[in-house]
Amino acid sequence: MKIGILGGGQLGRMLIQSALKYDDQFYTLDPASDAPCHTISYFTQGNFNDYQTVMDFGKDKDVVTIEIEHVNADALAELENQGIKVVPNAKIIKTIQQKILQKEFYKAHDIPSPEFQVVWNSDDKIIMPLPFVQKMNTGGYDGKGVQVIKTEADYQHLWKEASVIESLVDIDKELSVIVARNENGETKTFPVTEMVADPKLNLLDFNICPVFLSDDIQKQIDSITEKFLNVVNSPGLFAIELFLDQNGKIWVNETAPRLHNSGHQSQEGNANSQFEQMYRVVKNLPLADTDTIGYSGMLNLVGAEGYSGKVIYEGMEDVLKLPKTYIHLYGKTETKPGRKMGHINVLADSREELMEKLVKVKEMVRVIA
């Protein structure tokens, strides 16, 4: 089957890597000539935000999917009109890529998400009490396009473009759950992952899976995933990022309509990875079992501050000596501060052992130039 992917980054690369177990042909579209997918797929250099480029790319594929949500959704809708299968469908991509539509989707379907107000421009009066979060309507990614406004003095930093103003959740834990639905309507959910964020870079730092939650909290999450999978009305793999607040209530922070950083430890930590699951969704195959194999965790390898240029992974040989530790690099030649260059997955028999190993590994490596 000819499978086209908008985006040729690491998510696409790991999807193709996983799917090399099967007999499909992968095509990728990315503006960067050296994108991580360029040597392992039929590669087209081009802008996935451009209507005509997406139309030209998609027209002869059996199915078109995405590994980044900031793509031209109108072109995807037109491809659907022309009979090309698009996974997830253009409508849900459009809904999720705009924070305003995404929030309204949660509200319409009674999915708990922090209270919000829509601000179209700087003339709109903000009625949300301080402190609050501002999320740009479009273009947010990897923690960009999100800021916290704490005091009236911070008002001067408010972005002037269309955005969502959201009440600030008093966060106990950040959680994520990866869910999948195929065209036949079959659904499957990965175990819940806890994300421990680095406050400076606002990129994920550690993922830990599974997380043991009270019955009540697990029920709240199950109810959210079930509702989401019922109303989404599209095949797809989605990462639902959640807040657990100090009062034990679960809120949806946001959803990504694609493979997600918070699912990377599933490569070695689960019976099947999110990449295998995504492949099955794209081809409308029976969904894979998602059982955990003990405890698993992940840490991102991001470019260190102060280094730009040809990447050097310091300390990697020592990491290779550690049992049950798995390095995943993304085939990017150039590093820069904060750039996601790879990740390391770790397996352990207990949460304590896992945390110890993750902290140890994090201290061993540095991504420099």
Add this chain to the structure above:
Amino acid sequence: MKIGILGGGQLGRMLIQSALKYDDQFYTLDPASDAPCHTISYFTQGNFNDYQTVMDFGKDKDVVTIEIEHVNADALAELENQGIKVVPNAKIIKTIQQKILQKEFYKAHDIPSPEFQVVWNSDDKIIMPLPFVQKMNTGGYDGKGVQVIKTEADYQHLWKEASVIESLVDIDKELSVIVARNENGETKTFPVTEMVADPKLNLLDFNICPVFLSDDIQKQIDSITEKFLNVVNSPGLFAIELFLDQNGKIWVNETAPRLHNSGHQSQEGNANSQFEQMYRVVKNLPLADTDTIGYSGMLNLVGAEGYSGKVIYEGMEDVLKLPKTYIHLYGKTETKPGRKMGHINVLADSREELMEKLVKVKEMVRVIA
């Protein structure tokens, strides 16, 4: 690093698939324009038996390795002379690719292997008592180039070319052990695998790992692998195929200087696969841990008798519904009787469960056209 592989078949494909976790460039050489590696590596169509083709292919690589042993070893020796790293080295490839040299290697190093006689042509008198095995000196592969001579009437079937005449072992079990050695001299051994052969096709049918053996038998195997890794004098990953005879004695049947079908279940059955280990050998990195994760098994997907042409995998959707069952196809478009098209790995909690699952899966699938 620029890594060149002679051969572009499924072993190379799974090596590259596994190594996509790292940042190397893979180059493959294969006579078939649609070889399984052709879309996932820098591909050169050409004959790996031809001296000049191998020289041209290898001269600008950092390291050259193989995924098939029937390559031009003289060219590899010359590449070594010119400073190109070759893994495993040309000498051991030459030794192993000729059955006569291989048998003499075992004898010289006191590695137990069935008694043998060298026959250079049909004039040489055979002194080995019946029944015996004849193995062609060169060109044997996948059970080809091997025949059993049982009675004097069978003498007429004797091949006339240079060959090894070997005493027939009264086999209790066929075993295999995959061993690795890097340039630094570090060594690592995978747990022993039992191979259950299909007498008709003479291709592996099931692999089962681990196998529980008496202390005495395990010690014999350990002694063989240790001796082999000491005397081989080359970095490499090797599959040592063993016979356990009815008297509890272990014999080396033959060795492959490369990735091997008997190690495929390591993809999901071990902490790291033979492919990860091979990558580390090629790059002289610390070797990976090889612990088993419960019981694992593999069955080959070979083209069914009577079907040639564009491949159809019958029953595959049902297999995808089974937990802890992993399909691996090789990206070959055309099937023919007996052609290795893929394999399926299965995990289980006991040997009995594993056998049951393997038999069930085998009955579910058929590779037809």
